[in-house]
Amino acid sequence: MVLHNRVSADELRKRLELETFKRVTISFYQYAKIEDPQAFRDQLYESLFKLDVFGRIYVAHEGINAQISVPEHHVDAFRSTLYAIGFLNGIRLNVAVDDDGKSFFVLKIKVREKIVADGIDDPTFDMANRGKYVDAQGFNELTNDPETVIVDMRNHYEYEVGHFDGAIEVPSDTFRDQLPMAVDMLKDQKDKNIIMYCTGGIRCEKASAYMLHHGFKNVFHLEGGIIEYTNKARQQNLPIKFKGKNFVFDDRLGERISEDIISQCHQCGEPCDTHTNCLNDGCHLLFIQCEACAQKYDGCCSDACKEVHALPEEEKAVLRKGVDKGLMFNKSRRKRIK
Numbered sequence: 001m002v003l004h005n006r007v008s009a010d011e012l013r014k015r016l017e018l019e020t021f022k023r024v025t026i027s028f029y030q031y032a033k034i035e036d037p038q039a040f041r042d043q044l045y046e047s048l049f050k051l052d053v054f055g056r057i058y059v060a061h062e063g064i065n066a067q068i069s070v071p072e073h074h075v076d077a078f079r080s081t082l083y084a085i086g087f088l089n090g091i092r093l094n095v096a097v098d099d100d101g102k103s104f105f106v107l108k109i110k111v112r113e114k115i116v117a118d119g120i121d122d123p124t125f126d127m128a129n130r131g132k133y134v135d136a137q138g139f140n141e142l143t144n145d146p147e148t149v150i151v152d153m154r155n156h157y158e159y160e161v162g163h164f165d166g167a168i169e170v171p172s173d174t175f176r177d178q179l180p181m182a183v184d185m186l187k188d189q190k191d192k193n194i195i196m197y198c199t200g201g202i203r204c205e206k207a208s209a210y211m212l213h214h215g216f217k218n219v220f221h222l223e224g225g226i227i228e229y230t231n232k233a234r235q236q237n238l239p240i241k242f243k244g245k246n247f248v249f250d251d252r253l254g255e256r257i258s259e260d261i262i263s264q265c266h267q268c269g270e271p272c273d274t275h276t277n278c279l280n281d282g283c284h285l286l287f288i289q290c291e292a293c294a295q296k297y298d299g300c301c302s303d304a305c306k307e308v309h310a311l312p313e314e315e316k317a318v319l320r321k322g323v324d325k326g327l328m329f330n331k332s333r334r335k336r337i338k
């Protein structure tokens with residue numbers, strides 16, 4: 001069988017629209033030693049393809065990280081398939097909170113150097129030595145203690161639209177820079193409780209191991225991240241200490257956790273937490289835009305992009321030619337755009 005997708009994106013999107021069943025958006029990860037990531041990847045592709053699973057999965061020597069959508073009627077079969085793999089037996093599956101099931105339209109499984117790029121080249125660093133897990137209840141209790149520092153291990157654009165009350169941001173756009181930065185920021189607070197969190201738990205789990213590696217003693221990380229915290233807190237009627245939106249890396253760009261809007265439109269400064277990508281294909285900037293500005297700028301990040309976006313297709317193609325893509329595709333912007 002063919003172990004890669006060969007169908008065009010347009011055709012795949014069309015097929016997704018025509019589906020008559022529901023899909024469930026699920027994420028999971030596991031740090032575990034995988035001897036032959038390529039062989040593991042091929043086997044996994046074959047079994048998940050049969051179950052019409054879509055999504056993005058990374059496999060590396062250090063483990064697996066998956067964000068997928070599973071047809072509702074295949075969820076049980078999917079779970080059995082997964083649990084038949086030794087190190088994934090019994091693994092927690094995070095189900096998206098606010099979900100329309102249209103998150104992905106194709107299955108991609110890639111072999112990577114790491115499941116989370118970390119820039120760590122110290123051979124004595126050991127993922128087996130991680131911080132202690134806290135669940136929603138444990139998190140709430142520990143964060144009531146003034147001796148606890150809450151550390152957000154996500155990117156700026158994620159923190160911007162939603163974070164835990166009192167959480168500090170580690171201000172870098174890459175996880176590899178955040179690790180040493182977190183150690184430096186907290187170096188005078190080694191006696192405090194450090195709780196780290198991220199979206200689904202994968203980054204803070206590694207970060208907790210990194211802090212322990214650098215001499216911190218009381219390091220905790222939020223089990224299953226914001227996603228699992230929210231599910232648990234809602235089920236158990238606990239106070240939810242997360243304010244705003246949880247940014248997620250799929251077409252939805254975020255799920256609302258609380259009604260608070262803690263960020264502003266990057267164009268007019270009005271309260272807003274809707275991320276969008278600039279509609280000028282040569283820009284595609286990820287930024288926050290309110291509805292009024294979306295109208296005013298035709299979904300673009302600036303007057304310049306609005307002008308390009310309004311050009312006929314042929315002219316846009318000419319413009320795009322010869323422009324350095326590395327410069328055009330910014331991921332996020334910190335400052336207000338003007």
Ligand SMILES: [Zn+2]
Binds near residue numbers: 268293
């Ligand atoms: Zn605006």
Ligand SMILES: [Zn+2]
Binds near residue numbers: 283284285301
């Ligand atoms: Zn733009």
